[in-house]
Amino acid sequence: MAFSSVGRHKRHRGMPLDTWLNGRTGTVKQPMTRADNRPVSRIVIVGGGTAGWLAACRIAAAADPAAEHPVEVTLIESPDVATIGVGEGTWPTMRATLEKIGIAEAEFLLACDASFKQGSRFIGWATGAEGDAYLHPFTPPTDADPRALVSAWQSQAGGRSFAEAVTPQAGVTQRRLAPRQRSMPGYAGALNYGYHLDATKLAGLLARHATGRLGVRHLRDHMTEVERAEDGDVLAVHTRSHGPIDGDFFLDCTGHAALLVADVPWIDRSGTLFNDRALAVQVPVAPDSPIAAQTDATAHRAGWIWDIGLPTRRGVGCVYASSHMSDDEAAATLAGYLGTAEVPTARRLMFRSGHRERFWVGNCLAVGLSAGFLEPLEASAIVTVELSIDALLGDWPTRAALAIQAKRFNELFRYRWDRIVEFLKLHYALSRRQEPYWRDHRAAETMPDRLADLIALWTHRPPSSDDLPMVDEVFPAASYQYVLYGMTDAVQTAGQFRPEPAPNLAAVEQRARALFASLPTNRAYLDALRAAHGPAALEQQS
Structure with missing residues (x-):
């Protein structure tokens, strides 16, 4: 709504503001009590892993220890629940997150066996023919x-792909170059980048940082019961060895179990995103082998295979829909990709794409898997954790306004989950592959209405910010452009108005050549980093 109707209601002179506001709903309540104004300071996080420890670090690092009521963070982690540990890709947002937490980039890279990620390459998604790939x-x-x-790309690029024509990053990834030089300050780069990492080691690093540097209280214990008030608020969580742990605000980071929010309805998105299983393996690599600069996602007849390069290994996984491929067929598909007779010891993961009706x-x-999970395409799992904590810290809970804040949060994140679903579906909707799995993905009944409208619109003009009006869209228009023009023949209808000045794509080529000459390879960068830190670098990974 562009204009508020509040201005039509006149407040009587001398009437308390809270009484007037409550009166507008037909019920005049008593003014807010001093108890209602108590700060939300005791934070209890149930569950560890990446979500729990990332939340603990962000909240503790942002808290003011000199405040009258300083924030206290307690994290309760079951000793018997292992970290899932397959979320091996991050977005560039992780750089700002780690910097806010207070972890140096070099420390992070060494402790998490991490490498640089500069995007995702999709192989075989459009047609499956030889040479079918885009970045x-x-x-x-x-x-x-x-x-x-788009007009300049069509007229100036000389047959180069859209990504190659409009950003030097395409050439940088082809050459497996790092996005930064070691002389640059931490988290700065010549190009935008995120990370590939060992998720189990990331959770360990965050746990050590939270407890050793940020004062987070860590309880390794089993939660046995949730104690609630009459209105449903959580009063305390009971544990086997430490008894009840009470708090002002609770974060459910218990993964798929969703121990605190299990009663909130689940919205199933599997009718749009079919994949529900994955086989994951770790493949050792030679010490001097090249390290890829992007995640590779290679399509197969009923899903796709991820391939993530770390300094000491590759993480490879076959994602598939059990409605279109059996477990044995998936294992054979993964073995064929790896070039082996059979798959090495693999973890079989079962999931369902969907999310809670409400999150707060x-x-x-x-936060994390308890809020929802969508198939791992485009690595959206960790970023939803980051976005959730950013929103929480940006509008810190206030007892008297808790319901309002929850409503605003839920509206924002329902919008964000919907946009992620649409963007992931776009990769399937544009495919021209003819296997049943891919044909079913193009069926009208599996397509979100808004996405179908946008695809139709984009046959006449490129994706733009007009299509994505939020200030902080999860995926900006540029992301849609890269996928659309990576998978289809661009259609650009001539306009009836004077065109904007065409960008000089030759400047992109010049910038690319300068970067090719100045940036080290990923392997050279990371090996030099380890050599500079000596044996301690290897100890951090153990």
């Missing part, structure tokens, strides 16, 4: 009006 890089296209940009309920917020 979704993290650096946006050169700044220009979308129509002028009363004084409890679901």
Whole structure:
């Protein structure tokens, strides 16, 4: 709504503001009591893993220890629940997150066996023919009006792909170059980048940092009961060895179990995103082998295979829909990709794409897998954790306004989950592969209405910010451009108005050549980093 109707209601002179506001709903309540104004300071996080420890670090690092009521963070972690540990890709947002937490980039890279990720390469998604591949890089296209940009690509690029024409990052990833030089300050880069990492080691690093440097209280214990008030708010969680742990606000980071929010309805998105299983393996690599600069996602007849390069190994996984492929067929598909007779010891993961109807309920917020999970395409799992904690810290809970804050949070994140579903579906909807799995993905009944409208619109003009109006869209228009023009023949209808000045794509080529000459390879960068830190670098990984 553009204009509020509050201005039509006159407050009587001298009437308390809270009485007037409550009166507008037909019920005049007593003014807010001093108890209602008590700060939310005791935070209890149930569950560890990446979600729990990332939340603990962010909240503790942002808290002011000199405050009258300083924030206290307690994390309760079951000793018997292992970290899932397959979320091996991050977005560039992780750089700002780690910096806010207070972890140096070099420390992170060494402790988590991490490497640089500059985007995702999709192989075989459009047709499955030889040479079918495109890149979704993290650096946006050169700044220009979308129509002028696409027109310049069509007229100036000489047959190069859209990504190759509009950003130097495409050439950088092809050469497996790092996005930064070691002389640069931590978290700075010549190009935008995220990370590939060992998720189990990341959780360990965050746990050590939270307890050793940020003062987070860590209880390794089993939760046995949730004690609630009459209105449903959580009063305390009971544990086997430490008894009841009470708090002002609770975070459910218990993964798929969702121990605090299990009663909140689940919205199933598997009718749009079919994949529900994965086989994951770790493949050792030679010490001097090249390290890829992007995640590879290679399509197969009923899903796709991820391939993530770390300094000491590759993480490879076959994602598939059990409705279109059996477990044995998936194992054979993965073995064929690896070039082996059979698959090495693999973890079989079962999941369902979907999310909670609400994420913030009363004084409890679901973060991570307890809030939802969508198939691992485009690595959205960790970023939803980051976004959730950013939103929580940006509008810290206030007892008297808790219901309002929860409503605003839920509206924002329902919008974000919907946009992620649509963006993931776009990769399937644009495919021209003819296997039943891919044909079913193009069926109208599996397509979100909004996405279908946008695809139709984009046959006449490029994706633009007009299509994605939020200030902080999860995926900006540039991401849609990379996928659309990576998978289809661009259609650009001539306009009836003067076009914007065409960008000079030759400048992109010049920038690319300069980067090729100045950036080290991923392997050279990371090996030099380990050599500079000596044996301690290897100890951090153990």
